[in-house]
Amino acid sequence: MGKTNIRSCLLLVGILLCLAAGSLEAVGQVKVRLSGKVTDREGHPVEQATIAIENSSTGCYSHTDGRYELMVTPGRHVVVVSFVGYETLKMPLRIDGPTTQDFRLKESNVGLGTVEVYGKSQTQKLKEGVFAVNALDVKALASSLNDLNSLMDRTTGVKVREEGGVGSDFDLSINGLSGNSVRYFLDGMPLDSKGSGMSLANLPVGIIDRIEVYKGVVPAHLGTDALGGAINIVTKQEKKNYLDASYGIGSFHTHKADLNAQWVERRTGLIVRPTVGINYSKNDYRMKDVEVWDEEADAYFYADRKRFHDDYFSLLGQLEIGFADKWWADAFFVSGSYSKTDKELQTGSVQTVVYGMAERQTDAWNVAARYRKRDFLVEGLQLNASLSHTWDHSLTVDTAYRKYDWNGGYIVSSRNEITGNKRSMRHYKRPMTLVHANADYALNAHHGFNLDYSMNRTGNDRYDDLDTDFEPSNDILTKHITGLSYYQSFFDDRWNNTFFVKDYVNHANIRQTDSGATTGSNNVRGSITRNYWGYGIGTRFTLAAPFAVKASFEHSVRLPIARELLGNGTTVYANVALEPESSDNVNLGFFGTWRPAAGHTLYYEANGFLRNVDNFIQVQVIEKEGMMQYQNVPAVHIKGMEGEVRYDWQNRLQLSGNLSFQDARDQQQYKTDGKPSATYNNRLPNRPWLFGGAEASYTFHNVGLPDSRLRLNCNYQWVHWYFLTWEAYGSYENKSRIPTQHICNAGLSYSWKNDTYSLSLECSNLLDETAYDNYKLQKPGRAFFAKFRLFIN
Template sequence: MKVFVHILFLFLCLPPFVSAQNEITLSGKVTDTQGTSLPLVTIAVENTTNGTYSDDKGRYSLKVTRGKQTLVISSVGYETIRTTLNVQVNRTLDFTLKESAVDLNTVEVYGKTKTQQLKEGAFAVNALDIKPIVNSLNNLNNLVNRAAGIKVREEGGVGSDFDLSINGLSGNSVRYFIDGVPLDSKGNDVTLANLPVNLVDRVEIYKGVVPASLGTDALGGAVNIITKAEKTNFLDVSYSIGSFHTHRADLNAQFVERHTGLIVRPTIGVNYSKNDYRMKDVEMRDETGDRFITGNPKRFHDGYFSLLTQIEAGIVNKSWADEFFVSASYSKTDKELQTGSVQTKVYGMAERNSDAWNVSARYGKCNFLTEGMTLKATLSHTWDHSITVDTAYRKYYWDGGYIVSQRNEIRGGEPSMRHYKRPLTIARANLDYRLNGHHSFNLNYHLSRTGNDRYDDLDQSFVPSNDAVTKHIIGLTYSQSFFDGRMQNVFFAKDYVNHPNIRQTDQSTVTGSNKVQGSTTKNYFGYGTGLRYMFFEPLAVKVSYEHSVRLPIARELLGNGTTIYANVALEPEKSNNANLAVFGTWRPADRHTVYYEANGFLRYVDNYIQTSVIEKEGMMQYVNDPAVHIKGVEGEVRYDWDGRLQLMANVSYQDARDQQEFKEDGKPSATYKNHVPNRPWLFGSAEASYTFRNLLQKDSKLRLGCTLQWVHWYFLTWEAYGNRDTKARIPSQHICNANVTYSWMHDRYNIALECDNFLDETAYDNYKLQKPGRAFFAKFRVFIH
């Protein structure tokens, strides 16, 4: 078997070394008729995927094979150039584009968008473009939740905790990044739900197999948020108002000082909601308070406020740096707590407040040390402080009333003002070396250190501690590209070093602190590959595999100070993840485009980390399950006609089952081969939209859209326990949303109206916690370019 692997590896490596000798470099500059440099012009070889873009100064460099080639040079608003050349040696070719007088719909674009390139890469990945729906989108969760194989399960309204599942693996198995840097560098309470939408260009979702260049120990996948990188000055401001006293405001801008080249980018995002939507059919007291009835009361203690501000300044295109930016950010979150981890646990005074300061710097340089080598480096430090206030000796009911109790609300103990200070230091260095058009190497190093300084202002029985979790992750990637890009191969390896320092001793029988103390260091190894071959544009196949390791994060090991107990004895998860997909783009006629993808996947997880609910206390704790096997399929079809009519439908099936045959005492496990509870296993979504152009005035657009999300019912707890007919289920759901957006003056002014859950279905999600019913929103956005 080893001999076969070595022979296969040599077979894959030899062709590019031979064909590299036939490789020619074309380079030059693209300008308009006035001699002004044109950025983002597409220079491509006709009828291939081989192409590039001009940079900020109009320069380009493109590698082609020796012989006769037809180049297509195109840009929106300019006439397309086609030129046929017989290239035998490296050449310099400059192009001058003339402005086009024809309608933009007739401009031919040969270069593929970044989202399309990612979808057609070797890994299983969804790439979601924000631009078409930014005018109506209020938070990223709403967009991500409609992707194939993805399910976002929220625990309530605006600002509620949520759980994102990718191909059956969820929670902390999924890592979040912003431009390749962990998202929690902005603060633990900065999430997809409250990140300013105007800041985002696209969202990349990696399924199961995560590139080593991200430098993460994700198990189920990763979400990478890519921010906008405009070339000129702009101002992007939006404000939305909606049901349940909800308000959102975002500002994102860029100012370029022409003489020095200094770039300044301010960002502000604000979210507020009272979340006073009605609960349906919950137990509450009558007006006398003497007996219990079933009613539909409003939530009365679920207010939420979040603020994120950031200022970034730097330069680009200097001799010593292609980019160098420094930034400072501040985030603040104030959240009233309405329920515990189960709906029957009602709070009326408990709250959690947090704030976080961050300073960071990033540096990038092409042709670093040698031609073809690119360095990207980031250094970041965050001061994160949260406090949970739990001082009321009260027991609340859904009617808003209470009785005096002998215990506080959350933990059932003494009055508490629990502080958690979690400083986070991140260092990342990424070195990419492109040997030629067929071979490239990438080396990535990632360091993260999270502290955990805990103390309490009121609870004298609480023992303060200062824990820390440090991780070092090193990744090496080798990539190949054959046959004009039709074949792509990626091979990678990762080394994980985990170094926790546990000092907490309280509640040792619950948290496991009596088993784990002091400083320990352990090393783990992972590896994987991705292969893709495109027969022709309508048919391509790709397969990917990773032996992955996920180290427990601070939230799992050390708790969250409110509803989650610590478990310092958690073991890392290990998994063998595999994907096999068939996909393609079919153009049956002019202006008609169909994209499809079908994907099958396997996830064999050991030491699976999942949440265990302690219903009596309304608390949760992360625990290890010896093994869980997940298999499934998913499919998606998209149709576009002339950029006007868009249709989409997808469906996902995920079969996750417990593989623990015997308990620790040797007795058979009743849950062996059971579906993992509290996880949807069959769900889908559909979208339809139509855009009218120049309907009321020139350069205006009217977009009508509708979405449907469907989830099959699933058990809340293990199906082996209790009577199957009477045990708790999360029922099937059909949630329909509709929106209308009007834009005018080349998208400078935009207004959107939206109705979520317009059928007013009772919506459940994580742990059968109710979400809002029918809700209305209006959003106004101004974009000045």
């Protein structure tokens, strides 16, 4: 089916939905808002309390600040408020219009019997929305989780491919699109606002509440130009005093320490949140079967050797100060942060090229402010606004005229290690200014609007302390993205629709001129401004609790980022002639939750997707130099399916399994010279296309110590083999391929005194398999990690 036909069909669906919405609005029953706050006897907010209308299916959970909001039919109702450890409260209310009612719960010493749950958690609501999205509860795993990459890699439709050990570069794909096609956010702001060295791998786990993984179609309120999807990391926002500290130690001289805390000054309500995260590893794991030179035999042979130049260190320090639940703001915070990473470089993009002295250092300062207010100026209008500025500086040191091998020895060379040019100390200063504003207006119980604006301005001041041939420049990239959404809800929230449009404005001022033939700066220079449009729809209909269907479509645009357009100063050449990507993304799926008996819950979902991408941006590896460059591929089509099943018994036994198929093929039939392309209809190289996993865990209560829990878990990850380069090149037998992967991990965690103390042990790659990943670079073998956590609430 061509793109024109796809768009015409989806436009027709959108028109029909709008017509249906108009008729339903006429017959829909008017509802009014019931809102307020749930607290304990001391006035502390109670999170996740159930607020429900008796003898109905209407209900919700309270938020982290204790606030709740329900849409109910006018009349007399009995409101039921309950939470584990508190007495259930029942209050008769006469509700004729918008009503505010607070509830105060009393602690209960009576054992809890059967609890009827009316509402849904935030993660469940996201999964059951109109978009294809996974929601991962991180807070429940904070005691045993070491980094976010391992959790993301076990998620349906997501594959994380690391280039080495702790702190190595990695590639994360969602439904076949990866790399910079996927955008990362921290509480709705781009993650790289904390510095270019910050990533999922080194972000402190203890500060995170949940992760939202949007697949293909990204809602307009995130204010981004993502093509393949987006990952939004949501931090904890409880209004209470706590101290959360952890320390971990593992194989290959790995150490991790996190500290985050919160102090609430009771008289003024001032909130102070300090955060510190530290990671260090030598990454001296053993490389298997690498080429080593034998002087006596005057030939290469294959042997096992330890990595000798791969130390990694990262630091994040942040202080956030502000207020919550004031008449003038639901939340107002200002923050300052500093991040630093030091990384020794062991290899380029191929492991036959070995470095022994090159290294990369980054450091970044950030200041930011954010503001949130419900009923801003008028009832029903919520405003979220944020402002951020980052001073980001990276330095790549490449001053050794040496050529190393896996023995750790070297021969004197006439060129540096990475680029093969003069000695270099390359600086990249990339100041980033971010502005984001979102206004959400609930017109009534059935209709609402959302207006979003974001601006991202990134500089690129580059210079070299040693290489006199390098030409300094100061390039500028600026993006303005505006999104407007209209959303609907009918039949007691059983049918939801969202329609949105996005406007993308891209401004680039290219001033660099060096290596013009390679980087394209001979043809592209100066100030350029371009405008693009995107649009989409999403719908979800619940037939019954065990079965619902959803579909979504987006025509999206992704603008090249600084790394793609301007290089990274080490292993990536600039390509200032890159064009933006555009794609038609379609998702269709069904899901449901089935409770066959008390204590038994089965959740399932299955999705199919299409991604028709024009000007696909793909990294090309120059194997001889160990360098990379991003280039446009005229067209790529991706289709696939994925499925997941999860079973839970009394919050003790959890079983899950998932399988993903992602078929991405080159659609360039003819080259620019008119000759047929040998790679036409080939699968894209260096991308897994079939993978899956399974996981099992069991929790024992009151083992050894009172108020304790022992959790045992294991998981298995499988990846089908795939080609490293285009399958059309060379003979089938001699093609370089990344072999099938079978990776097993196991762990246990023990907590006592109601999670005040916890200890976890993990063994990754339990069977010590030789694991290859991105660009066929070896990952560590069997590794152990132990973590102790102290949480004082």
